Amino acid sequence: MKLSKLKSVLLIAAGVFALSGCGQEDVGDVSLGIFTLKDIKINRFVDPVVTGVTCHVSSIEANLALSDPSNNSIECHLTGPITREMIDQIDKSKDGEVIFTRSKSVLLKNMKIRRIYDEQAQTLLYVAYSTKETSGSFHHSLSAIPLYGTGGYIKPLPKVENSTK
Structure with a gap:
């Protein structure tokens, strides 16, 4: 009796997981063929x-599976104004901040997107990555948005080099 209860819980969890992948941010769905249950999903988020900044992320979703592959790709573009006030609000630490998370497994695997600010280059970096190692790798992808030409740009100060003459 306990085994059938566990199966029921797993089936319900898989159904909830499958439905959680639906939403307004889904902009593309590419079938990988007639003999596979895997699709490439393309999501948009601002x-x-x-x-x-608008980013598009592609990842593989395995229908009727408890876990999706960890591969992903990200591309971000300037799609509107960026102000200095916006840049002042973001986390400027070396590890940045997570701004998007999507479940890729019922077993705690997520795809996350983190924004990192490169102050010297005046660039926003967006890295998409899997939180679970697969095939010996944490799959990840990177996109960059230069702030030059936007209201968020501040001309970087030149690096001061210590001279000991």
Whole structure:
């Protein structure tokens, strides 16, 4: 009796997981063929703070599976204004901040997108990555948005080199 209860819970969890992949941010769905249950899903999201940046993320979803492959790709573009006020609000630490998360497994595997600010290059970096190692690798992908030409750009100060003459 306990085994059938576990199967029921797993089936319900798989159904909830499958439905959680639906939403307004889904913009593309590419079938990988007639003999596979895997599709490439393309999602769009706007950075919640730097709203002038829109990113598109592609990842593989395995229908009727408890876990999706970890492969992903990200591309971000300037799609609106970026202001200095927006840049002032973001996390400027070396590890940045997670701005998007999507479940890829009922077993705690997620795809996350993190924004990192490169102050010296005046660039926003967006890295998409899997939180679970597969095939010896944490799969990841990177996209960059230069701030030059936007209201968020500040001319970087030249690096001062210590001279000991």
